[in-house]
Amino acid sequence: MEQNNFKETVLRISGVNPKKCMRCGKCSGACPNYDEMEFHPHQFVSMVENGEIEKLMTSPSVYKCLTCFACVERCPRQVEPAKLIEAVRLCVIRQAGQNHLKPDQIPEMLDEDLPQQAIVSAFRKFTK
Amino acid sequence: MTVSYYPGCTLKTKAKNLDLYARKCAEALGIALEEIPEWQCCGGCYPVAKDEIATKLSSVRALAAAKEKGQTLVTVCSACHNVIKRVNHDMQTDEEIRDKVNRYRAPDEPYEGETNVLHYIEMLRDLVGFDKIKEKVVNPLAGKKIAAYYGCLLLRPGKVMAFDNPENPSILEDFIRALGAEPVLYPARNECCGGYLTLEDPEIPKKRSETVLQSAQNHGAEVVTTACPLCLYNLQKNGGSEIPVVYITELLAEALGLK
Ligand code: SF4
Numbered sequence: 001m002e003q004n005n006f007k008e009t010v011l012r013i014s015g016v017n018p019k020k021c022m023r024c025g026k027c028s029g030a031c032p033n034y035d036e037m038e039f040h041p042h043q044f045v046s047m048v049e050n051g052e053i054e055k056l057m058t059s060p061s062v063y064k065c066l067t068c069f070a071c072v073e074r075c076p077r078q079v080e081p082a083k084l085i086e087a088v089r090l091c092v093i094r095q096a097g098q099n100h101l102k103p104d105q106i107p108e109m110l111d112e113d114l115p116q117q118a119i120v121s122a123f124r125k126f127t128k
Numbered sequence: 129m130t131v132s133y134y135p136g137c138t139l140k141t142k143a144k145n146l147d148l149y150a151r152k153c154a155e156a157l158g159i160a161l162e163e164i165p166e167w168q169c170c171g172g173c174y175p176v177a178k179d180e181i182a183t184k185l186s187s188v189r190a191l192a193a194a195k196e197k198g199q200t201l202v203t204v205c206s207a208c209h210n211v212i213k214r215v216n217h218d219m220q221t222d223e224e225i226r227d228k229v230n231r232y233r234a235p236d237e238p239y240e241g242e243t244n245v246l247h248y249i250e251m252l253r254d255l256v257g258f259d260k261i262k263e264k265v266v267n268p269l270a271g272k273k274i275a276a277y278y279g280c281l282l283l284r285p286g287k288v289m290a291f292d293n294p295e296n297p298s299i300l301e302d303f304i305r306a307l308g309a310e311p312v313l314y315p316a317r318n319e320c321c322g323g324y325l326t327l328e329d330p331e332i333p334k335k336r337s338e339t340v341l342q343s344a345q346n347h348g349a350e351v352v353t354t355a356c357p358l359c360l361y362n363l364q365k366n367g368g369s370e371i372p373v374v375y376i377t378e379l380l381a382e383a384l385g386l387k
Pocket residue numbers: 027030031032033034041064065066067068069070071072081082085
């Protein structure tokens with residue numbers, strides 16, 4: 001898929017308009033996982049606008065978002081950065097063979113208290 | 129009064145106490161929780177992308193089942209609540225999603241988001257009343273300093289969840305007061321515990337959950353309470369503290385003398 005197509009897909013399935021962003025950085029300021037991310041929420045917004053989707057797709061940052069929606073709640077322009085991160089991740093894992101989490105990895109990740117919720121949530125986020 | 133009840137997978141397994149005491153307390157407070165027959169897993173996380181249809185169907189089936197009975201749908205797990213409430217919002221407001229879902233399901237009568245979805249704590253406030261709960265308390269948790277941990281899922285996105293003020297909520301503190309205990313306000317009560325990342329990178333939930341518990345303890349908390357099984361797991365396993373973390377329904381059952 002060409003870069004333009006990825007951008008189109010990301011915009012379509014996220015429903016986000018990155019042009020609304022005023023680059024205030026509040027989303028990244030609110031992000032609890034900021035330190036773990038190579039590209040931060042505000043960079044997702046500007047990089048999607050610039051069509052730099054493949055750079056984002058190959059970054060581990062797409063798997064670091066906690067979907068806590070703090071960036072969405074606190075953005076003064078209702079840009080909703082978390083929806084862009086989700087869309088970029090989907091561009092990766094919807095490709096054949098690109099699942100980030102595989103069922104045979106699960107047994108070694110389990111402990112006796114781990115709630116089912118953690119497993120179904122991770123599958124929903126990382127696997128198609 | 130009878131309501132439709134959606135327990136969810138984790139309440140049938142690792143979070144049995146959340147479910148057990150939800151049922152016992154509701155009964156004692158005059159509400160019959162009628163479990164939706166053959167409910168399916170909500171998937172744990174709301175499917176954010178606008179073109180996700182199949183992943184929304186299990187929520188729609190539960191919502192439509194409640195509509196058929198003319199009942200309010202009550203959830204207790206924060207994650208199920210977040211997913212079902214947001215899918216319901218899509219069915220109310222997103223014409224494309226509504227249309228595709230209804231074509232797929234081909235029901236006699238299309239579902240258009242009619243069901244009223246309440247979290248258990250909203251049910252206590254709106255259908256029972258915190259005042260009435262206060263009257264029914266036989267074992268007041270007097271002197272106990274309890275920190276309510278909201279996390280993300282009950283509150284955000286604020287406009288859709290419409291649960292409480294997402295930056296300064298008070299419903300759980302009001303609940304704690306009704307049980308005779310003293311609520312502890314602390315800054316991290318609506319911050320993330322690290323969620324499902326505990327599966328592949330527990331270091332991240334460790335940092336997040338430690339931040340939450342330290343914040344609560346710095347403000348004098350003796351107990352932390354939550355409605356989310358994954359929050360409870362992260363706080364207990366990854367929080368680096370021995371402070372007890374209990375479900376909201378366990379506190380309620382204790383105060384009502386049912387535990
Ligand atoms: S939803 Fe993701 S990107 Fe947004 S604040 Fe939370 S962890 Fe950061």
